[in-house]
Amino acid sequence: MIPITRSFIVIALCLTSQTSAAFTLIGLKGWASTDIQFHVNPQNCPDNLGDLLDEALDIWNAVPTLSVNLSSGSDSAMTIEQVLAGTIDVTPSVHCLTDPAAVNMDPAYIPGAAMGYKMDDAGQITAGALALNVQEGSAANIASIDRKILVSILVHEIGHVLGLGHSADKNAVMYYNAAEKKFASLAQDDVDGMTYLYARNEFGEDPVFGGCAVIGAPQNHPNSWWSILILLLPVFAVRLRPRMVRKAVRSSPR
Amino acid sequence: MASNFLSRPGFLLVLTLMLAPSNGFAAKPRALEIGLSQMSYQLNTMTTSPTGKKNTLGTSFYHLGLQYHQPVSHYLWSPWLHFMPEAISAIKSPNNSSKTSLLAFGTPLTFNMTPYLDLGTGPVVMRYTVHGSGKGTEVMNNGSSTLEFRQPTESRTATTLAWQLGGGFNYGNFRAAGDLLLHGILSSKKRSVSVMVTGTWIVLQMGGGV
Numbered sequence: 001m002i003p004i005t006r007s008f009i010v011i012a013l014c015l016t017s018q019t020s021a022a023f024t025l026i027g028l029k030g031w032a033s034t035d036i037q038f039h040v041n042p043q044n045c046p047d048n049l050g051d052l053l054d055e056a057l058d059i060w061n062a063v064p065t066l067s068v069n070l071s072s073g074s075d076s077a078m079t080i081e082q083v084l085a086g087t088i089d090v091t092p093s094v095h096c097l098t099d100p101a102a103v104n105m106d107p108a109y110i111p112g113a114a115m116g117y118k119m120d121d122a123g124q125i126t127a128g129a130l131a132l133n134v135q136e137g138s139a140a141n142i143a144s145i146d147r148k149i150l151v152s153i154l155v156h157e158i159g160h161v162l163g164l165g166h167s168a169d170k171n172a173v174m175y176y177n178a179a180e181k182k183f184a185s186l187a188q189d190d191v192d193g194m195t196y197l198y199a200r201n202e203f204g205e206d207p208v209f210g211g212c213a214v215i216g217a218p219q220n221h222p223n224s225w226w227s228i229l230i231l232l233l234p235v236f237a238v239r240l241r242p243r244m245v246r247k248a249v250r251s252s253p254r
Numbered sequence: 255m256a257s258n259f260l261s262r263p264g265f266l267l268v269l270t271l272m273l274a275p276s277n278g279f280a281a282k283p284r285a286l287e288i289g290l291s292q293m294s295y296q297l298n299t300m301t302t303s304p305t306g307k308k309n310t311l312g313t314s315f316y317h318l319g320l321q322y323h324q325p326v327s328h329y330l331w332s333p334w335l336h337f338m339p340e341a342i343s344a345i346k347s348p349n350n351s352s353k354t355s356l357l358a359f360g361t362p363l364t365f366n367m368t369p370y371l372d373l374g375t376g377p378v379v380m381r382y383t384v385h386g387s388g389k390g391t392e393v394m395n396n397g398s399s400t401l402e403f404r405q406p407t408e409s410r411t412a413t414t415l416a417w418q419l420g421g422g423f424n425y426g427n428f429r430a431a432g433d434l435l436l437h438g439i440l441s442s443k444k445r446s447v448s449v450m451v452t453g454t455w456i457v458l459q460m461g462g463g464v
Contacts, residue, residue, distance in 0.1 A: 022352045022388070022405070022406075023352070023406070024392050024394060024403035024404060024405060024406075025403060025404040026403065026404070027404065028404060028407070058443055061443045061444070062443050063444070064296075064414050064416075064437040064438045064444050065382045065412035065414060067412075106397075106398055109397055109398060152306055165394060165401070165403025165404065166394040166401065166403060167394075168394065170304040171301055171302055171304055171306075173306070176394065176395045176396055176397055177395075180304040180305055181305060181306045182305040182307065183301070183305060183306035183307050183308065184306060185299075185300060185301040185306045185307070186299075186300055186301065187300055187301050188300055188302075188345070188354070191300065192352065192354050192384050193384075193406075195384055195412050196352075196384045196386060196406050196410050199382075199384075199410045199411055200412045200413070201412065202414050202415050203379075203413050204413070207440070208440070209415050209417070209438060209439045209440040209441065210437070210438025210439065210443075210444035211441060
């Protein structure tokens with residue numbers, strides 16, 4: 001046993017070298033609801049924005065540890081000015097701005113931004129909006145950006161709307177600079193941050209094995225008993241076999 | 255260099271093969287084993303590159319593990335627990351504002367195919383914990399300016415179920431196992447796969463010493 005014990009100690013010391021950069025947060029909590037619909041104001045937006053948005057939302061939906069269910073909602077006529085003034089019909093909303101500088105977005109550098117946050121007394125987000133730069137001739141106009149990078153930008157801004165701040169991890173989609181990004185995908189740090197805000201519980205209110213959480217309505221009853229039964233399934237599978245079969249198996253040569 | 259070597263999935267397997275004793279064969283019923291495992295979490299789903307290119311091997315988690323084989327009919331019920339001691343192998347941020355650890359508990363049914371090989375399948379509970387230990391706010395770059403964001407301050411845990419499919423190679427008191435963990439199998443969007451490589455040694459044989 002002594003060599004084994006030594007190997008444990010050596011490996012344990014090696015493992016301490018693993019590091020990852022930390023995520024940050026807008027507030028201390030995310031949205032109260034875990035079923036969040038993004039409502040697009042189609043005015044000035046490219047025709048394929050709905051597809052791009054769905055693709056970006058599904059990148060977050062795919063994380064197994066998240067309880068949040070993101071989807072596109074009905075179109076909205078609400079303007080970004082109304083959102084910033086606090087007169088909100090639906091939230092979160094998505095807007096394409098021909099004059100992004102009017103809401104303090106530098107059209108030369110900023111393709112998108114999250115804004116219009118509201119929080120309740122418990123610190124949960126109750127409103128937010130995603131603004132995209134469509135100013136003609138500007139360097140950061142989303143129409144001039146490669147599709148994969150644009151999806152990555154949408155994933156980043158959706159992360160902000162949901163409550164994540166920037167990350168110091170260059171691999172993370174929540175890193176402030178998308179200049180090096182060529183693909184839209186999440187890093188461990190992004191998953192950690194979003195799991196912190198929307199931790200999934202399949203022994204509680206969330207459907208087991210991912211369930212139909214991303215295509216169905218939220219359940220109102222706990223899944224604890226189902227989860228425990230699934231864990232004991234292998235034992236039941238054997239114990240519930242007919243007695244005769246078990247006898248035959250026992251008497252057969254091993 | 256060292257961390258690159260450690261991130262290779264076969265590292266623990268090779269190490270444990272080197273350390274394995276060579277007396278006797280076959281997986282032993284009523285045996286308690288301890289060991290080490292490496293989990294390649296969510297294959298080809300997440301990135302470890304600034305370009306966002308997906309990493310085929312996912313991200314690595316290292317665990318200490320316990321497993322026991324209880325005879326049930328001519329199968330073995332083989333519950334296992336893999337855990338990451340927070341002080342040792344939790345993945346932590348450089349500024350210590352958060353740590354991440356993954357605890358997994360499986361209850362597979364194992365069938366010895368030959369004296370050397372076994373196959374197993376069953377459900378797995380995974381507890382993914384983010385330990386927030388931030389002390390307030392942090393100023394982050396925002397391109398042309400900076401913004402102040404909050405650091406995480408609490409520990410929050412996601413509990414999910416997965417399904418395990420895999421096999422083991424038994425040699426003396428040593429067992430090397432390779433398993434697929436299927437996440438979100440009933441979901442249209444949350445499906446992903448992890449791979450777990452485990453090396454264990456028998457430390458206690460009920461009804462007979464090791």
